[in-house]
Amino acid sequence: MINAAMRKLGEERSVIREIFEYGNARKQAVGEKNVFDFSLGNPSVPAPADVNREIVRLVGEMPSVALHGYTSAAGAPDVREAVADYIRAAFGVPMTSDLVYMTCGAAASLTVTLNALCEEGDEFIVIAPYFPEYRVFIERAGGKVVEVPADGAFRLDLAAIERAVTPRTKAILLNSPNNPTGVVYSRGELAALAALLERKNKELQKTVVLISDEPYRELTYGAEVPYLMALYPHTVVCYSFSKSLSLAGERIGYIAVSPQCADARALFAAVCGAGRALGFVCAPALFQRVAAKCLGQSGDLEAYRANRDLLWEALTSFGFSCIPSEGAFYLFMKSPEPDAAAFAERAKKYELLLVPSDSFGVKGYVRISYCVSRETIQNSLPAFAALAKEYGL
Amino acid sequence: MINAAMRKLGEERSVIREIFEYGNARKQAVGEKNVFDFSLGNPSVPAPADVNREIVRLVGEMPSVALHGYTSAAGAPDVREAVADYIRAAFGVPMTSDLVYMTCGAAASLTVTLNALCEEGDEFIVIAPYFPEYRVFIERAGGKVVEVPADGAFRLDLAAIERAVTPRTKAILLNSPNNPTGVVYSRGELAALAALLERKNKELQKTVVLISDEPYRELTYGAEVPYLMALYPHTVVCYSFSKSLSLAGERIGYIAVSPQCADARALFAAVCGAGRALGFVCAPALFQRVAAKCLGQSGDLEAYRANRDLLWEALTSFGFSCIPSEGAFYLFMKSPEPDAAAFAERAKKYELLLVPSDSFGVKGYVRISYCVSRETIQNSLPAFAALAKEYGL
Numbered sequence: 001m002i003n004a005a006m007r008k009l010g011e012e013r014s015v016i017r018e019i020f021e022y023g024n025a026r027k028q029a030v031g032e033k034n035v036f037d038f039s040l041g042n043p044s045v046p047a048p049a050d051v052n053r054e055i056v057r058l059v060g061e062m063p064s065v066a067l068h069g070y071t072s073a074a075g076a077p078d079v080r081e082a083v084a085d086y087i088r089a090a091f092g093v094p095m096t097s098d099l100v101y102m103t104c105g106a107a108a109s110l111t112v113t114l115n116a117l118c119e120e121g122d123e124f125i126v127i128a129p130y131f132p133e134y135r136v137f138i139e140r141a142g143g144k145v146v147e148v149p150a151d152g153a154f155r156l157d158l159a160a161i162e163r164a165v166t167p168r169t170k171a172i173l174l175n176s177p178n179n180p181t182g183v184v185y186s187r188g189e190l191a192a193l194a195a196l197l198e199r200k201n202k203e204l205q206k207t208v209v210l211i212s213d214e215p216y217r218e219l220t221y222g223a224e225v226p227y228l229m230a231l232y233p234h235t236v237v238c239y240s241f242s243k244s245l246s247l248a249g250e251r252i253g254y255i256a257v258s259p260q261c262a263d264a265r266a267l268f269a270a271v272c273g274a275g276r277a278l279g280f281v282c283a284p285a286l287f288q289r290v291a292a293k294c295l296g297q298s299g300d301l302e303a304y305r306a307n308r309d310l311l312w313e314a315l316t317s318f319g320f321s322c323i324p325s326e327g328a329f330y331l332f333m334k335s336p337e338p339d340a341a342a343f344a345e346r347a348k349k350y351e352l353l354l355v356p357s358d359s360f361g362v363k364g365y366v367r368i369s370y371c372v373s374r375e376t377i378q379n380s381l382p383a384f385a386a387l388a389k390e391y392g393l
Numbered sequence: 394m395i396n397a398a399m400r401k402l403g404e405e406r407s408v409i410r411e412i413f414e415y416g417n418a419r420k421q422a423v424g425e426k427n428v429f430d431f432s433l434g435n436p437s438v439p440a441p442a443d444v445n446r447e448i449v450r451l452v453g454e455m456p457s458v459a460l461h462g463y464t465s466a467a468g469a470p471d472v473r474e475a476v477a478d479y480i481r482a483a484f485g486v487p488m489t490s491d492l493v494y495m496t497c498g499a500a501a502s503l504t505v506t507l508n509a510l511c512e513e514g515d516e517f518i519v520i521a522p523y524f525p526e527y528r529v530f531i532e533r534a535g536g537k538v539v540e541v542p543a544d545g546a547f548r549l550d551l552a553a554i555e556r557a558v559t560p561r562t563k564a565i566l567l568n569s570p571n572n573p574t575g576v577v578y579s580r581g582e583l584a585a586l587a588a589l590l591e592r593k594n595k596e597l598q599k600t601v602v603l604i605s606d607e608p609y610r611e612l613t614y615g616a617e618v619p620y621l622m623a624l625y626p627h628t629v630v631c632y633s634f635s636k637s638l639s640l641a642g643e644r645i646g647y648i649a650v651s652p653q654c655a656d657a658r659a660l661f662a663a664v665c666g667a668g669r670a671l672g673f674v675c676a677p678a679l680f681q682r683v684a685a686k687c688l689g690q691s692g693d694l695e696a697y698r699a700n701r702d703l704l705w706e707a708l709t710s711f712g713f714s715c716i717p718s719e720g721a722f723y724l725f726m727k728s729p730e731p732d733a734a735a736f737a738e739r740a741k742k743y744e745l746l747l748v749p750s751d752s753f754g755v756k757g758y759v760r761i762s763y764c765v766s767r768e769t770i771q772n773s774l775p776a777f778a779a780l781a782k783e784y785g786l
Contacts, residue, residue: 010664068642250662263395270395284642347745
């Protein structure tokens with residue numbers, strides 16, 4: 001009597017959530033301080049002070065009916081204006097508020113965009129390793145996932161992307177700063193990708209869309225995060241305030257369709273239609289207004305940077321091989337044995353909870369989320385050292 | 394390059410939203426006070442005082458990371474416990490927290506449930522007139538809508554429902570108190586429906602699910618709203634706090650799967666899977682906690698009752714025919730000409746914005762949302778009187 005695919009998705013959970021729940025059980029068993037849970041990308045720094053200040057101000061000043069009632073489906077007009085103003089000012093692109101659609105966070109930004117775009121037989125290119133839910137979202141929207149491996153340094157492999165673009169390619173899904181690698185794509189890389197796509201569009205007489213999944217935009221440690229809309233016209237930005245404002249549970253983000261996108265207005269209508277069909281109605285009203293007041297802000301990035309430095313230096317000194325992350329809050333570490341799941345399993349003996357890379361579409365790595373307390377990292381170091389020793393590093 | 398069905402949904406908007414937007418334009422043109430907008434079901438009374446009090450308390454007392462971070466996908470454990478406790482105490486059914494799934498409001502409760510249930514070829518019975526988005530949600534989940542007209546008094550037509558149940562029937566979608574009629578189904582009606590379904594289940598060797606869409610549960614003026622779970626085992630309650638707590642914009646509700654439902658645990662897993670596939674992640678964290686503290690509360694029901702009485706008495710005194718609503722905040726009024734859309738169009742001359750019943754699946758009525766200020770109703774009465782006169786009532 002039940003949809004089997006949905007049941008399977010619910011029973012399997014994501015690997016990340018699975019480890020997170022295991023961690024909670026271990027914490028109950030051996031004490032919170034003795035478990036080193038690096039599984040989840042849940043921000044570990046408080047929201048900027050303006051967030052709670054703005055919540056209290058709105059609740060005190062705005063009439064309840066206006067504050068907590070429905071907004072327009074695409075968002076409150078003044079909020080959409082504020083987002084468009086911010087995008088214009090920060091990135092120099094001619095964004096207008098009528099192409100901004102407020103969403104219930106990054107996942108909603110993606111599912112709404114994918115459902116708006118996807119027609120039967122459509123292919124969506126993802127760069128492996130990639131956030132595992134991409135596959136869930138693309139397949140439920142009716143699309144086919146086409147995995148293109150990143151190059152050896154986890155940067156864009158343009159030749160491989162070019163080979164993967166076919167007449168059935170609807171879009172390429174990019175994520176920079178990247179989850180799980182922490183890589184930030186350079187302006188040169190992205191400009192080359194844009195040129196490649198413009199060439200393929202002409203050759204195939206079609207329009208490949210770039211979907212830019214940007215929950216980590218503000219989380220960088222110096223690297224520039226070029227704005228894709230400024231480099232390629234057919235761009236849809238899927239944004240979330242979850243990580244920048246440490247509001248992951250509040251579900252607030254937006255979709256911005258580039259005014260230069262082919263059929264931008266029709267695509268925006270399809271975004272509204274998809275939001276309606278999936279049951280979103282409108283993005284949470286209070287947090288729409290809070291987010292609009294905190295555009296461009298972020299939590300304490302220095303805390304994340306310090307975590308990264310402490311962990312990266314320790315891990316490499318123990319003999320592990322780890323690419324230095326330029327953004328987001330993940331380290332992508334090479335597994336000292338080919339089977340990353342076996343390695344992650346062995347790490348559990350030391351109460352180290354790492355996510356094997358298999359579900360991200362590559363083998364042989366683990367993702368380490370360093371959005372944890374400094375103390376957790378410090379206390380975990382002897383465990384990592386012992387684990388390295390076990391592998392003779 | 395765009396999904397045509399989604400584009401159409403976005404461009405058409407719902408008839409209700411269309412009228413609402415027209416009303417906003419008219420208000421700009423002729424002044425807010427001169428437009429009588431009865432289109433939208435946006436609560437017009439403030440949230441109970443506990444709502445804003447609880448928001449400020451949580452923001453002041455709970456650490457930001459814990460308050461605003463991800464909850465488990467199904468909801469914060471203590472919130473799910475509170476909801477299950479409330480259901481047990483209020484309705485005498487053996488609800489458990491592991492069958493409670495917190496959602497982003499009523500629409501999400503429905504789309505998640507429908508996607509969890511729907512397999513290819515499934516039919517979903519709706520009682521006409523019905524909330525127009527039911528069709529959008531059912532069709533996007535892959536199901537077929539089967540309309541069964543209510544009887545002449547807009548109550549359940551059990552013989553018609555019995556004829557409509559086939560081996561392909563997955564579920565019946567009930568909504569009581571009803572949008573758009575304001576009818577509340579009686580215990581006798583619902584018990585008879587349950588008996589009918591038990592009989593059909595045996596006859597067809599299958600399980601028909603009852604989906605109880607309950608955003609108006611607390612909004613009644615004396616009528617009992619029996620709890621379907623207590624009458625029929627295979628029940629899924631789709632609840633929302635939007636109307637009871639006047640939080641329509643904040644997107645908070647829940648799904649409760651009856652512990653007595655066939656395959657309850659597998660269905661709950663499918664609910665979790667569907668929530669994941671549609672992009673919901675978790676329900677808004679702050680409002681999960683706020684709702685848990687305000688279970689069973691509601692805004693000022695007396696204000697709605699006074700609105701209903703004032704409007705119903707005036708309309709019937711003008712010669713209109715209107716069923717007296719027992720719940721929700723809608724009056725369903727007979728159009729004095731057969732074409733309700735033509736009537737609604739003529740009402741616009743008097744700046745009266747009414748929703749024709751066609752999109753609800755029946756002809757010849759208009760829905761009048763009386764969740765507006767008392768003043769709006771009072772000021773609208775001369776317009777209704779003039780409209781009645783135009784029809785020679």
